[in-house]
Amino acid sequence: xxxxxxxxxxxxxxxxxxxxxxxxxxxxxxxxxxxxxxxxxxxxxxxxxxxxxxxxxxxxxxxxxxxxxxxxxxxxxxxxxxxxxxxxxxxxxxxxxxxxxxxxxxxxxxxxxxxxxxxxxxxxxxxxxxxxxxxxxxxxxxxxxxxxxxxxxxxxxxxxxxxxxxxxxxxxxxxxxxxxxxxxxxxxxxxxxxxxxxxxxxxxxxxxxxxxxxxxxxxxxxxxxxxxxxxxxxxx
Amino acid sequence: xxxxxxxxxxxxxxxxxxxxxxxxxxxxxxxxxxxxxxxxxxxxxxxxxxxxxxxxxxxxxxxxxxxxxxxxxxxxxxxxxxxxxxxxxxxxxxxxxxxxxxxxxxxxxxxxxxxxxxxxxxxxxxxxxxxxxxxxxxxxxxxxxxxxxxxxxxxxxxxxxxxxxxxxxxxxxxxxxxxxxxxxxxxxxxxxxxxxxxxxxxxxxxxxxxxxxxxxxxxxxxxxxxxxxxxxxxxxxxxxxxxxxxxxxxxxxx
Numbered sequence: 001x002x003x004x005x006x007x008x009x010x011x012x013x014x015x016x017x018x019x020x021x022x023x024x025x026x027x028x029x030x031x032x033x034x035x036x037x038x039x040x041x042x043x044x045x046x047x048x049x050x051x052x053x054x055x056x057x058x059x060x061x062x063x064x065x066x067x068x069x070x071x072x073x074x075x076x077x078x079x080x081x082x083x084x085x086x087x088x089x090x091x092x093x094x095x096x097x098x099x100x101x102x103x104x105x106x107x108x109x110x111x112x113x114x115x116x117x118x119x120x121x122x123x124x125x126x127x128x129x130x131x132x133x134x135x136x137x138x139x140x141x142x143x144x145x146x147x148x149x150x151x152x153x154x155x156x157x158x159x160x161x162x163x164x165x166x167x168x169x170x171x172x173x174x175x176x177x178x179x180x181x182x183x184x185x186x187x188x189x190x191x192x193x194x195x196x197x198x199x200x201x202x203x204x205x206x207x208x209x210x211x212x213x214x215x216x217x218x219x220x221x222x223x224x225x226x227x228x229x230x231x232x233x234x235x236x
Numbered sequence: 237x238x239x240x241x242x243x244x245x246x247x248x249x250x251x252x253x254x255x256x257x258x259x260x261x262x263x264x265x266x267x268x269x270x271x272x273x274x275x276x277x278x279x280x281x282x283x284x285x286x287x288x289x290x291x292x293x294x295x296x297x298x299x300x301x302x303x304x305x306x307x308x309x310x311x312x313x314x315x316x317x318x319x320x321x322x323x324x325x326x327x328x329x330x331x332x333x334x335x336x337x338x339x340x341x342x343x344x345x346x347x348x349x350x351x352x353x354x355x356x357x358x359x360x361x362x363x364x365x366x367x368x369x370x371x372x373x374x375x376x377x378x379x380x381x382x383x384x385x386x387x388x389x390x391x392x393x394x395x396x397x398x399x400x401x402x403x404x405x406x407x408x409x410x411x412x413x414x415x416x417x418x419x420x421x422x423x424x425x426x427x428x429x430x431x432x433x434x435x436x437x438x439x440x441x442x443x444x445x446x447x448x449x450x451x452x453x454x455x456x457x458x459x460x461x462x463x464x465x466x467x468x469x470x471x472x473x474x475x476x477x478x479x480x481x482x483x484x485x486x487x488x489x490x
Binding site for chain 1: 380382399
């Protein structure tokens with residue numbers, strides 16, 4: 001009754017490299033955008049703050065699917081550039097994730113106690129060194145858990161690229177396996193869910209590791225919970 | 237060395253300093269006492285450029301801290317100007333403010349390397365000397381969180397000295413400490429007062445300590461200097477009733 005599970009799985013996993021490429025590229029790009037826009041929102045210059053605020057509101061406040069179609073279909077009309085679908089996917093996922101991540105960075109930086117900045121001022125560190133050497137390393141610890149959430153969102157959001165004919169996991173399941181095995185929809189879609197779940201557990205495990213590293217950096221004990229999870233191999 | 241000229245500082249409607257004038261000579265040790273909210277800490281924070289004056293001027297070592305010349309006009313100081321004047325000043329905070337992302341040694345070497353341009357070796361050597369002086373050389377590799385409050389505060393004092401300040405600002409440096417740890421910190425400060433020519437501005441509630449190290453004690457109330465005198469005079473025979481009331485209240489609290 002479950003049908004050809006290994007066969008289904010093999011075909012679905014043919015899309016793994018695309019999903020991984022879009023997710024990994026999206027995570028890298030989103031992280032860069034998060035720091036650029038998040039720090040820009042704290043800049044002394046009003047114009048810099050305004051630009052980054054507009055970026056965040058526009059990309060956070062519009063539909064990700066529409067953003068993807070817009071980049072893929074409207075951009076060529078507008079400026080005559082047709083992006084390769086893979087790059088269009090990474091661009092949209094990165095810009096979208098960066099809009100959320102910017103708030104994570106801004107919040108964590110602002111949460112570093114004022115006394116730490118004042119300690120750095122009293123030592124006459126430059127504004128740049130105050131941020132880079134004192135504030136950011138401490139802010140990093142608080143950024144990791146929300147970034148973990150964000151990265152998992154990006155992984156799941158990467159399924160959208162199947163709509164611009166990228167052959168990712170979702171495309172493989174939904175456009176390749178499913179049409180010829182319509183009576184096996186339950187099995188196929190459950191397999192697809194499990195593959196995404198496995199990938200998100202990998203992300204969480206990596207982020208737990210990062211969290212412990214960042215906590216050790218500031219001499220903080222990781223929370224009991226993250227220690228338990230790390231011991232059980234991140235499978236929680 | 238330090239000159240306040242008609243300095244006014246407000247926080248909202250609350251006037252913290254009212255046209256404050258006072259001066260400190262080079263090498264002088266001045267203690268600021270008075271009830272909380274009387275503006276003592278604000279004086280230190282203004283000197284450290286953590287706050288800005290609402291009016292009036294502050295000079296440090298003949299340089300204006302609050303203003304600078306720009307195209308022949310006097311304008312509020314910008315960050316670049318502040319960084320020049322800040323070179324002369326160091327501060328120790330009530331809550332230590334050590335950087336938790338650096339070990340003890342790096343807390344002491346970070347600014348000398350990045351701001352004074354010392355090599356890492358030079359900075360470490362100097363840092364170890366200073367840690368020796370405050371009795372914590374063996375804790376150079378510890379994280380600040382592994383130290384007691386008193387130890388952290390001694391590290392913070394060493395960190396401030398590593399920048400070779402002409403003026404050291406001490407803001408209630410023992411107020412956050414357990415009573416049995418206070419003496420170690422005060423001994424380090426007495427040592428510095430005796431062996432260096434650093435100008436010291438000390439906000440404290442430790443009257444015994446003030447008596448020991450101060451050349452002059454300033455009694456503050458409501459943003460004004462109520463009375464100032466050598467500690468021997470001010471603590472035993474103050475002129476003002478307000479000073480007498482305050483000293484009695486402080487002594488009764490013990």
